[in-house]
Amino acid sequence: MNKNLFASFICPNIMGLSTLPIIIMLPCLMFTAPKRWLPNRIQILQIWLIRLITKQMMSMHSKLGRTWSLMLISLILFIASTNLLGLLPYSFTPTTQLSMNLGMAIPLWMGTVILGLRKKPKASLAHFLPQGTPTPLIPMLIIIETISLFIQPIALAVRLTANITAGHLLMHLIGSATLALASINIMISSITFTILLLLTILELAVAIIQAYVFTLLVSLYLHDNS
Template identity: 50%
Template structure:
């Protein structure tokens, strides 16, 4: 039973070809592209409004040097949100439920912020490894702890996104299976479970958007420390 539940998180293939590539390219197909027209549709205007406000919220605390990352981070946020929402459709696959897929985005972005910090402000970056006014005996221990916390950041980014999406998809799957089996055995529970399943699906939509925003928000905070 547990194996059947987690089968939905395996890489789907068709004729030996992994379909994760098609799922990764899906946001490029469904997302609206800006036009050169003066008057755009309501959906395009709403899309631009959300993007502009998200960029303002993410980059207003950053210095002017960090603003050069705006296009990359906003594009990553839109990409992750679209992937997460498309993965909620029936008979689809969510690439962001794979830890390796999320690490492929988290590790290079985190490493780039660290390299920028060591190039631009090496003294300030190294100072983060040792809090001020630390007792002499605790200096080696704190340096090791802060170094581990620095190296574990990309893993925390990827695991947070993977765990939240996996848990939500698994709950929806288990509740759907339970609802299907109760149609004949316990009909009185069908309506409450149906309402609960709808509410859980709405919650999962919110989680899909919030987790993508949290992913890029933490990246912007790492960037703020190093610019």
């Protein structure tokens, strides 16, 4: 039994060594390389999902933006598989760590900003000052737009961390309540267990949706700068 609610978010160690690198590599085992002639059903489903996501996400991009398609598809598959693996018993979810999410968000955001400054510097700098702004408001608007630009990667990381952490905490609370009520009232315990099952189904959807939202926002930043 965990000592506190947040003990499940501490990365496990084996002989004093962090197991986080091994856990991060686990999603790679879920996606097998398709055979040349006869892929199985799981591989066909993976190919169909990848093509569907690529079509929906890359349709709004220019030729330059579509060069990021492999990176964005890899990102959404990694986040989704990591979130889903974290729902297994006695597992650890790396996306509950703000440091890891910032490590994904900041380089991707910085890459889109640098791309925009290189390819279309005038349009990128024009976002800091909308056309027709009164002269007295120019310094204030530039400061506000600069702050909003630098907040984007933080908002990306915090959104993913908060949603995944909140779901895991709620599941932990309801699971603890179910075990505590099992010896007191079977009827109430069965009700809380049903709620836990429904919440688990919801968390399966949240794990995939949050991966899609994270990647979609990166794609929108890329669209604005490419």
